[in-house]
Amino acid sequence: MRRKTPQQYEARARIARALAHPTRLLLLDLLKERETCVCDLTEIAGVDQSTVSKHLAILRDAGLVAGRKEGAMTFYRQTASCLEGFFGCLETVLRENLASRSAVI
Amino acid sequence: MRRKTPQQYEARARIARALAHPTRLLLLDLLKERETCVCDLTEIAGVDQSTVSKHLAILRDAGLVAGRKEGAMTFYRQTASCLEGFFGCLETVLRENLASRSAVI
DNA sequence: CGCGGTCATGGCAATATGGCCATGAGTGCA
DNA sequence: TGCACTCATGGCCATATTGCCATGACCGCG
Numbered sequence: 001m002r003r004k005t006p007q008q009y010e011a012r013a014r015i016a017r018a019l020a021h022p023t024r025l026l027l028l029d030l031l032k033e034r035e036t037c038v039c040d041l042t043e044i045a046g047v048d049q050s051t052v053s054k055h056l057a058i059l060r061d062a063g064l065v066a067g068r069k070e071g072a073m074t075f076y077r078q079t080a081s082c083l084e085g086f087f088g089c090l091e092t093v094l095r096e097n098l099a100s101r102s103a104v105i
Numbered sequence: 106m107r108r109k110t111p112q113q114y115e116a117r118a119r120i121a122r123a124l125a126h127p128t129r130l131l132l133l134d135l136l137k138e139r140e141t142c143v144c145d146l147t148e149i150a151g152v153d154q155s156t157v158s159k160h161l162a163i164l165r166d167a168g169l170v171a172g173r174k175e176g177a178m179t180f181y182r183q184t185a186s187c188l189e190g191f192f193g194c195l196e197t198v199l200r201e202n203l204a205s206r207s208a209v210i
Numbered sequence: 211c212g213c214g215g216t217c218a219t220g221g222c223a224a225t226a227t228g229g230c231c232a233t234g235a236g237t238g239c240a
Numbered sequence: 241t242g243c244a245c246t247c248a249t250g251g252c253c254a255t256a257t258t259g260c261c262a263t264g265a266c267c268g269c270g
Binding site: 004006012015016017019020021025030062063064079081082083085086088092093096 | 108109111114115116117118120121122124125126127128129130131134135167168169184185186187188190191192193194195196197198199201202205
């Protein structure tokens with residue numbers, strides 16, 4: 001494969017940055033199954049509502065979730081269809097890290 | 106799937122953070138094909154050698170690359186076997202984002 | 211209309227990140 | 241030994257990120 005342009009790496013990094021926070025990973029995990037309103041997400045995440053809104057905005061800007069307004073509430077859902085692969089990758093790395101550390105011991 | 110512990114999300118986020126920088130994505134791309142020394146990586150990346158070393162340390166701590174000393178040089182290689190899936194995920198998101206924006210227009 | 215519930219955004223402070231410079235350690239050659 | 245080369249690390253500054261608080265917009269119900 002040919003090397004990519006700085007713009008391509010920047011575009012990829014923008015999405016990766018959106019994935020690089022535990023609270024956002026939790027939100028994505030919750031939204032994998034079903035649409036959820038911000039109020040419920042706030043309660044589960046255990047941080048301020050404004051903080052959750054900002055995290056959701058970051059995920060939305062990255063194209064990973066989308067919001068649907070219904071009355072006073074906004075229901076978010078996952079839009080990226082590939083996150084299973086991403087999480088699978090993370091788990092693989094974690095397993096490999098664990099194995100190599102065990103090997104050292 | 107059951108919800109995960111904060112520690113699990115933190116562990117995942119640590120790896121995601123390592124992937125969340127364009128220069129590190131470039132380095133991973135270069136190391137996908139063949140082992141490369143820091144000096145060559147520095148020249149290609151176009152940033153200071155110390156900066157490259159720090160990026161490589163971050164990737165190494167995340168378990169994504171490993172270094173092998175040979176004489177005065179250190180050759181790095183990719184150790185994570187799943188990054189293709191990760192990059193594929195990023196590309197999918199980018200394509201989906203592009204498509205949805207085109208749909209708006 | 212008034213009011214409580216829901217959510218997004220601006221402001222701010224604390225912390226983390228990223229870049230370069232300077233430096234030090236280790237290697238190999240003359 | 242002396243020197244050039246390679247790489248890692250500490251220091252430092254500029255910038256970005258993250259959290260909460262405060263606030264404002266919007267909705268729906270009395």
